[in-house]
Amino acid sequence: MSEQLEMDELAYSSRMVDWAPLGKLFFVLCLLIVGLLTNSILVPLITFSVGIALMAYSTNMRIPLILSLAIAEAIVIMIIGSGMISIMGDTDDPALWEGQLLWFNVHMTDASFQKAWLIFFRAIAGVTLMLSFASSTPIPHLAHAVRSIKCPVEICELIVLIYRYSFLLLERFLIMLDAAQCRLGYNGAMTAVKSYGGAMAGTFIFSMELAEKSEAALACRNYQGYFPIYRMPSPMSWKWIAVGLGLSVLLYLIGTETADWIDMTALFAPVLGW
Amino acid sequence: MSNIFEMDNVTFAHHPTMPNVLDGFSIAVEEGSRTAILGANGAGKTTMFYTLAGVYKPQSGEVLFRGEPLDYSRDGLTRVRSEVAVVLQNPDEQMFCSLVEEDVAFGPLNLGIDRDEIETRIDKALRDVRMTEYRRSPLQQLSGGQRKRVAIAGALAVNPSVMIMDEPTAGLDPQASMEVLELAEKLHLQGVTVLISTHDIDLAYTWADSVNVLRNGKKVFSGTSEEFYSNQEEVHLCGLLSPSTFNMNREISALRGVPESPYPHNVSEFLSKFGKAGAGRVFCVACPEDRVCDIYDEAVREAGSGARIGVYGSDTRYGLSGKKIDYYFDGIDSCFTEAVLGRDSVLFYDPVYDPLIKERAGALKEFGSDIVLEEVR
Numbered sequence: 304m305s306e307q308l309e310m311d312e313l314a315y316s317s318r319m320v321d322w323a324p325l326g327k328l329f330f331v332l333c334l335l336i337v338g339l340l341t342n343s344i345l346v347p348l349i350t351f352s353v354g355i356a357l358m359a360y361s362t363n364m365r366i367p368l369i370l371s372l373a374i375a376e377a378i379v380i381m382i383i384g385s386g387m388i389s390i391m392g393d394t395d396d397p398a399l400w401e402g403q404l405l406w407f408n409v410h411m412t413d414a415s416f417q418k419a420w421l422i423f424f425r426a427i428a429g430v431t432l433m434l435s436f437a438s439s440t441p442i443p444h445l446a447h448a449v450r451s452i453k454c455p456v457e458i459c460e461l462i463v464l465i466y467r468y469s470f471l472l473l474e475r476f477l478i479m480l481d482a483a484q485c486r487l488g489y490n491g492a493m494t495a496v497k498s499y500g501g502a503m504a505g506t507f508i509f510s511m512e513l514a515e516k517s518e519a520a521l522a523c524r525n526y527q528g529y530f531p532i533y534r535m536p537s538p539m540s541w542k543w544i545a546v547g548l549g550l551s552v553l554l555y556l557i558g559t560e561t562a563d564w565i566d567m568t569a570l571f572a573p574v575l576g577w
Numbered sequence: 578m579s580n581i582f583e584m585d586n587v588t589f590a591h592h593p594t595m596p597n598v599l600d601g602f603s604i605a606v607e608e609g610s611r612t613a614i615l616g617a618n619g620a621g622k623t624t625m626f627y628t629l630a631g632v633y634k635p636q637s638g639e640v641l642f643r644g645e646p647l648d649y650s651r652d653g654l655t656r657v658r659s660e661v662a663v664v665l666q667n668p669d670e671q672m673f674c675s676l677v678e679e680d681v682a683f684g685p686l687n688l689g690i691d692r693d694e695i696e697t698r699i700d701k702a703l704r705d706v707r708m709t710e711y712r713r714s715p716l717q718q719l720s721g722g723q724r725k726r727v728a729i730a731g732a733l734a735v736n737p738s739v740m741i742m743d744e745p746t747a748g749l750d751p752q753a754s755m756e757v758l759e760l761a762e763k764l765h766l767q768g769v770t771v772l773i774s775t776h777d778i779d780l781a782y783t784w785a786d787s788v789n790v791l792r793n794g795k796k797v798f799s800g801t802s803e804e805f806y807s808n809q810e811e812v813h814l815c816g817l818l819s820p821s822t823f824n825m826n827r828e829i830s831a832l833r834g835v836p837e838s839p840y841p842h843n844v845s846e847f848l849s850k851f852g853k854a855g856a857g858r859v860f861c862v863a864c865p866e867d868r869v870c871d872i873y874d875e876a877v878r879e880a881g882s883g884a885r886i887g888v889y890g891s892d893t894r895y896g897l898s899g900k901k902i903d904y905y906f907d908g909i910d911s912c913f914t915e916a917v918l919g920r921d922s923v924l925f926y927d928p929v930y931d932p933l934i935k936e937r938a939g940a941l942k943e944f945g946s947d948i949v950l951e952e953v954r
Contacts, residue, residue: 315676315715443675464673470717471669513670520671522632523663524684524731525655531686533679533695 319439324448326543333547341558347424354431389419581608587638600794613781614774616791617816662732702730782820845913849944855919890927916948
C-alpha cells in the first residue's frame with residue numbers, strides 16, 4: 304500500500320475525524336505561527352509536544368511503519384539543514400568551531416548554533432502538528448471546509464477530483480510496474496529506466512481515457528456541477544477560535560519570558576569542549 | 578405493456594471523422610421486461626446504454642423515453658436520469674467519493690432528495706448488495722468485486738424504474754454473480770425494467786425474457802433466445818456461442834428423436850424433459866426479515882429429516898448464516914431439481930420472490946413435472 308493510501312486510511316479511522324476540519328486547521332496554524340513569532344526554543348518544544356499528543360490521540364499510536372519512516376526521513380533532512388545553518392555563522396563573530404568539513408568552510412558561532420536549534424525545533428514541531436492534522440482530516444472534509452469559507456467551488460471540486468483520481472492513477476501505475484516486473488522489465492539499469500518511463504507514459508494516457516469515461520459516468524449519476532457530501536463534518540465553532548487564539552497568546556507570553564532560558568551552546572559545551 | 582425506451586434509426590459516432598458506433602440502430606424495450614443485450618466486444622452495447630441515458634446525443638434518429646423524445650436540456654436529462662440508473666462495467670469509472678456510504682448517496686444527493694430518505698436508501702441498497710458492514714470503509718480498500726457491489730448499490734439508491742447494467746458479472750466470482758442475478762430478478766419483480774449486457778451467455782439464457790443482439794453498431798436480432806441460438810451461423814457471425822443448456826437440449830433431443838421445443842433453461846427443466854419426472858415436495862418458506870431463524874427449525878422439522886435445504890435471496894441467506902444449508906445459491910432450481918428427482922426439500926427465500934417461484938413451478942409443468950409446492954407459514 305502506498306503512503307497516500309495509508310494516510311487516507313489513517314484519516315478515516317482517526318478518533319479526531321469528526322472534529323471540525325477548519326477548527327483543526329486554525330488551531331494548528333495558530334501554534335505554527337506563534338512558534339515563528341517567538342525566539343524561545345521552549346515554544347517550539349511545547350508545540351512539538353502538542354503535535355505528538357494530538358497525533359497519538361488521533362491514531363491511537365498506531366502510526367504505520369511507512370509513515371514513521373517518512374517522518375524519520377523528514378527529521379534527518381531537518382538535521383542536515385540545521386547542521387548546515389549552524390556551520391555557516393557570521394565570520395565576524397568568534398567561532399565555536401572552525402575548520403574544513405568536506406568542501407565546506409566551517410565557522411560555527413554561538414548565534415548560528417542557537418539559530419540552528421531553534422529552526423530545527425520549529426521544523427519538527429511543524430511536521431508533527433501538520434501530521435496530526437493530516438492524519439485526522441480526509442481530503443473531502445478539507446475541501447468541504449474550504450468551500451464553506453467561500454473558496455471558489457471550482458477549486459474545491461478540483462481538489463476532490465484530483466484526490467479521488469490520484470488513487471486510481473497510482474493504482475494503475477503500480478499495476479504497470481508489477482506487469483513490467485513480470486516481463487523482465489527491470490533486467491538491467493536501462494531496461495528499468497525504460498520500464499518506469501513506459502509506466503509513466505501509460506499512466507498519463509490512462510488518465511486522459513479515465514477523464515473521458517468519468518465525464519460520461521458523472522452524467523449517468525446526475526452530476527450537477529457540485530460534489531455533494533453526505534456526512535457533513537462539524538462546522539468550526541467559536542470554541543476553536545477561542546482555544547487557538549488563547550493558546551497562542553499564552554505561548555507568545557511564555558516565549559517572550561523564556562527567550563534566554565535554554566542556552567543550547569551552554570548545554571553542549573561540556574560535551575563538545577567549548 | 579408499453580415500451581419504456583425506443584431508439585429509432587439512431588446513428589452515433591464519437592467524432593464526425595470516425596466510423597459510426599451505432600449505425601441506423603433501432604430497439605424497443607418493453608416496460609417491466611428483462612432484456613439481455615448481447616454482442617461481441619466493440620459491438621456498440623455500452624454506447625447504446627449511454628445513448629439511452631442521454632449521455633450521448635445521436636447525430637440522427639430519435640430516442641424515446643416513455644413515448645416522448647428525449648429532452649437534452651439539463652432539466653430534461655435530470656428527469657430521465659432520476660428514473661434511469663446505469664451500472665458501468667468498470668466500477669472505478671463511476672465512483673466519485675471516498676467512502677462507501679458517500680458514494681451510494683452521490684446519486685440521490687444530486688437529485689436533491691431529503692437526507693432522511695437518503696439514509697433509508699443507503700441502508701436498503703447496501704443490504705441488497707450485502708455491503709452493510711463496509712458502509713464507512715474507504716472505497717480504495719475494497720476489492721474489485723466489492724466495488725462492483727457498491728456501484729450497484731449506488732444505482733439502486735436512485736430507486737430507478739429502469740436499471741441498465743453493463744457487464745454486471747464481469748470480474749465477479751461465481752457466488753457474487755449469482756447474487757447479482759438474484760438482485761436483477763428482485764428488481765424485475767418490483768416492476769423495474771432491467772437491461773443487462775453480458776458475455777455470460779448461460780446467464781442471459783437463464784434469465785432474460787428477450788435478447789437483442791448487436792453487431793457492428795447494428796441490431797441484428799430481437800426476440801427470444803431460442804430463435805436466435807437456433808441460427809448457428811448468425812450466432813457465429815456475432816462473435817457469440819450458444820449456451821450449454823441449449824446445446825445439450827439440441828443434441829439429446831436429436832438422439833432421442835424428440836422435438837427441441839420446449840427449451841429447458843435450467844437443470845430442473847432439463848431433468849424434467851429428459852429424466853424422470855417425480856413428484857417430490859418443496860416446502861416453501863417466505864422468510865420475513867426479522868423472523869428468519871425462528872422459522873428455520875420449524876420448517877426443517879415439518880419437512881422431515883433428509884430434506885435438502887436451499888436458499889434464494891440475500892436477506893434470507895444472510896439471516897440463515899450459521900444454519901445448515903445445502904444449496905446456498907440458486908436455491909429455486911436446486912430444490913426444484915430435488916422435487917423432480919422425487920425428493921423433498923425446503924426452500925427459504927425472501928418474500929419478494931414468491932411470484933418467481935410460482936412462475937418457475939408453472940414452467941416446469943410444460944416439461945412434464947408437476948411438483949408440489951407446500952407453503953410453510
